[in-house]
Amino acid sequence: MKNKNFINTAKKVIDLEIKSLTKLKKNLNSSFNLAVDKIVNCQSKIVLCGVGKSGLIANKIAATLSSVGTPSFYLSAGDSSHGDLGSLTKKDILIIISYSGQTNELKNIIQYANRNKIFLIGIMAKKDSILYKASDIKLLIPEVTESAGIVPTSSTTVQLALGDALAIATMKQKKFNRIDFKKIHPAGTLGAQLKTVEDIMLTGKRIPFVNENLKMKDALKILSNKNLGILIVQDKKKFTKGIITDGQIRRFNQKNLNLQTIKVKKVMTKNPISINKDALAAKALSIMNAKKITSLVVFNKKNKHKTIGVLHVHTILQSNIS
Secondary structure (H helix, E strand, O other), X not given: OOOOOOHHHHHHHHHHHHHHHHHHHHHOOHXXXXXXXXXXXXXXXXXEEEOOHHHHHHHHHHHHHHHOOOOEEEEEHHHHXXXXXXXXXXXXXXXXXXXXXXXXXXXXXXXXHHHOOOEEEXXXXXXXXXXXXXXXXXXXXXXXXXXXXXXXXXXXXHHHHHHHHHHHHHHHHOOOOHHHHHHOOOXXXXXXXXXXXXXXXXXXHHOOEEEOOOEHHHHHHHHHHHOOOEEEEEOOOOOEEEEEEHHHHHHHHHOOOOHHHOEHHHOOEEOOOEEEOOOEHHHHHHHHHHHOOOEEEEEEOXXXXXXXXXXXXXXXXXXXXX
């Protein structure tokens, strides 16, 4: 069998889809703003529905909306005519996606929504369609050229892009941030990369605090008991003044100085490198690598002078953060 080069075909498909997306971009109007505002203020669920390839796109958009804080689910057009219409309530917003807007399987759900005053957002390309006429908000997508003239490709790309745009605009309007995102994505690599310093830092009695006027012979006992390789030095007001590491102690011993009687403040490094508890743990790891250190002092942005936790590089690595 001769080697064949399909790259030209691939480029033609991609070019068609790029042209379709360019048309979509030009088509956006005030209806998009109205749709986002309606979704943001929905007091119940967003329900997406479509048939065939449009149904697959509807399912994906529902998943994206849910992942950014807008409860959504996909309703099968076929199943809706066999009892699943009961899952719709008057407080829901229904989004129906259909390139032609005329698909027979959608007629029952459109009629049900209109009869029961369920708010309907339609995504379609035909103004003379049932879906266009029945929709409370009409998101008209451009008529496009499909690959090979018949295969739903450009149309589904446009539908998906519009759905993504709705989801991101809604997310920004709701001020849904990375902390919110992390709460509903706790597992996997994504969840690990979204962990904050506060999620994995050592707190309370696990923090090796010592007073700045304590003698080193007593401080070394605390260093050994806490087994972190560092000491966090405080003054009498509990403000953080410095840090002592294993490395500093080794270097001190190499000078043949007697550590036993020296006060902690004579050994410590002032103003230790610190990080806000709300920072990403991945950022903390980056700082450690850049500064060639193994621990960071953690503070609350309300008071940078008080240590509320300690973050050790081993803890970060054990959390699968890189």
